[in-house]
Amino acid sequence: MNIVCIGGGPAGLYFGLLMKLSDPSHEITIIERNRPYDTFGWGVVFSDATLENLREADPVSAEKIALAFNHWDDIETHYKGKSIRNSGHGFIGIGRKKLLNILQERCEEVGVKLVFETDVSDDQEIAEKYNADLVIASDGLNSKIRTRYEDTFKPDIDVRKCRFVWLGTEKTFDAFTFAFVKTEHGWFQAHAYRFEPGMSTFIVETLDETWKAHGIDKMSQEDGIAFCEKIFAPWLDGNKLISNASHLRGSAIWIQFPRVICDTWVHYQPLPSGRKVPVVLMGDAAHTAHFSIGSGTKLALEDAIELNRCLMAKNYNVEEGLQHYQEVRSVEVLKIQNAARNSTEWFENVARYANFEPEQFVYSMLTRSQRISHENLRLRDPKWLEGFERWLATHSGVKEQGERPVPPMHTPFTARSVTLKNRIVMSPMAMYSCVDGVPGDFHLVHLGSRAMGGAGMVMVEMTCVSPEARITPGCPGLWTDEQGAAFKRIVDFVHQNTDAKIGLQIGHAGRKASTKVSWEGTDLPLDSGNWPIVSASPIPYIEGVSQVPQEMTRAQMDEVKEQFVAATRRAVEAGFDWLELHCAHGYLLSSFISPITNVRTDEYGGSLDNRLRYPLEVFEAVRKVWPESLPMSVRISAHDWVEGGITPDDAIEIARRFKAAGVDLVDCSSGQVSKEEQPVYGRMYQTPFSDRVRNEAEVATIAVGAIFEADHVNSIIASGRADLCALARPHLADAAWTLRESAKIGYQDVTWPKQYFPAKRQLETNFERAAAYAKSIGG
Secondary structure, three states: EEEOOOEOOHHHHHHHHHHHOOOOOOOEEEOOOOOOOOOOOOOOEEEHHHHHHEEEEEHHHHHHHHHHHEEOOEEEEEEEOEEEEOOOEEEEEEEEEOOOOOOOHHHHHHEEEOOOOOOOOOOOHHHEEEEOOOOEEEEOOOHHHHHOOOOHHHHHEEEEEEEEEEEEEEHHHHHHHHEEOOOOOOOOEEEEEEEEEOEEEEEEEEHHHHHHHOOOOHOHHHHEEEEEEEEOOOHHHHOEEEEEOOOOHHHHOOOOEEEEEEEEOOOEEHHHOOOEEEEEOHHHHHHHHHHHHOHHHHHOOOOOOOOOOOHHOOOOHHHHHHHHHHHHHHHHHHHHHHHHHHHHHHHHHHHHOOOHHHOHHHHHOOOOOOOOHHHHHHHHHHHHHHHHHHHHHHHHHOOOOOOOOOHHHHHOOOOOOOEOOOOEEEEEOOOOOOOOOOOOOOHHHHHHHHHHOOOEEEEEEEEOOOHOOOOOOOOEEEHHHHHHHHHHHHHHHHHHHHOOEEEEEOOHHHHHOEEEEEEHOEEEEEOOOOOOOOEEOOOOOOOOOOOOOOEHHHHHHHHHHHHHHHHHHHHHHHHHEEEEEEOOOHHHHHHOOOOOOOOOOOOOOOOOHHHHHHHHHHHHHHHHHHOOOOOOEEEEEOOOOOOOOOHHHHHHHHHHHHHHOOOOEEEEEEOOOOOOOOOOHHHHHHHHHHHHHHOOOOOEEEEOOOOOOOOHHHHHOOOOOOOOOEEOHHHHOOOOOOHHHHHOOOOOOOOOOEOOOEEHHHHHHHHHHHHHHHHHHHO
16 A cells, blocks of 8 residues: 555654554655654653553554653642642653654654655645555644545534643653642643653643733743743742743743544545545544543554554455544544543633642542542552541541441431431432322332432432322322321331431422323323423423423412422421422423523513522422421432523522522432433433532532442542432342442441341352452453
């Protein structure tokens, strides 16, 4: 094959090298705009795992790179006058110039042709000149080739909120160092690491608004660097900060990171001669990932490895190889980009965590990408993590701890007079198994078994305040004394046989009422016997299928509010420990909050303040009759996942308003407001909403959504992203989820029902044996 790589960065050089090694008869030409061995930049960072990939691909260049690398395991964080160091992270740093020089030399050794001082803007001309069968567009972040064929590649470029400047210093850091400084206008952070003897990279980052407030945008390059030297002086030990961008003037050395995602990476371009030559994006031309996870060069090199592998696997059938390359590589890149997005947003929102103590701040930073979990930190630095667990448990009210510290999920949580023994809540889940709203033996067993299964609290599904408020004829209610007595039987069982608490969620289905039970057709109207339904506005849930609700009148609003109050009084009589008001998922109160479902023109429609007016009226009326000593939460949809709907920014304001009204926790769910929704699923996918609400609205939260392992719960609680975790489907599959997961992570100081206690040690032993076996085979 004849291959031309436009751009002599890591992607182009490494791909050219690997292709030449795979078949010396390939003619590989790499065209670079800079002069020979004249490259720019400071240090780049890899993980140990990336170096192993390089050793497998080309041992010769990998050995040279390894000899030039500076290796360290530690991360040291400086925050609020405290330095915290932990280990086991496995980083390696090398100067960008050194790395490229090694790859250039290696390419020349094996016969790759390097062409310098040539700036390519016309790939077709180059393809004709070199009779290319394949053109690699590895021309970097500002790729001219990507721009030329943007109708095919469809790049999505998101310019992020922070400004950063890439500097160097002769101060030698012996760990990957983060330093956070608060100024009168906001936070600055430094990312620093050694990449060669006597030289370190020193990246300074801050929000664009903070950068402008300090006037750095109007400073000369020298004055801007001097400003950074001053605020980071405690960590520079008198050393200067150095720029290698003398060709840029003034504040132009400060840039905003552009996140690049392309819809496709391959374009087939007809040449004047009639041949169709594929043009393939690689490296930063195809995708970028924020430097805070050190992944740009890693992605470029691994792109090269994968494309080489795919072409060889398809016997150099270019079309098949390129298709396979994009299918395989795009998935891996997306994972990295998702992690990088989380990391980027964390550094953009340092102020969100400004109230954290240094210990929790560091934990939050280490787990910011959600790729590193609680147990992963234990593998890296068990001593540090155990110390953090003890710190967290002590700050959560644990008075005594045994040889093993209390894991985050087992720390107690107190709201008003109620203390939950752990952070696990069985989420309210519709069972559709009541008759005339009366819960029977099914609910006694369902709720009772989960309470015995170790959860700190079990929540009853949405319990409706009137017959017309039910989602289905099978939903529970609290509009009669008979229903109240049936619930009291369940509450008494939980209190008499377990140390769990039991909570009740009350609500009104609104426009989603009068439908079939789920196994007969979710959200579909009853075949017969439908009752009239109401909502904030006359908008059906499913156009052309669902009933059209009546827009509520003021008189109806007063009537429903009194129904909520009456149901609350019965909940008090039944002895519930906790009450939650359902204002999510498109039900009645939610329909007032979301602009998707509320198009009213009176004082209950329009602005968010107006749309919240009625839900807050109901909350305040219920709070007045719910005992002052008992906690009350509200479930909200923190994201409608529909253009024009509720956003996480709105959720923060919604939470603030409920907090002002007296709410104790905000249960952060999302969606189910519109059938047009387009949620982005994934493990713990709704936890970021809880994180924002908790730490920006400054109110306790419950995280929900695809949380299914103890590791997830421990990570969420330890990082301060939520105060409780509510699990739904895991509790349907395993009533004793908490007991099982506790045994799985080796935590044994857990209360079991005395009747089941003989099973405790056997379960723990089984997990111990499984862990020992996995360790013995390297799992």
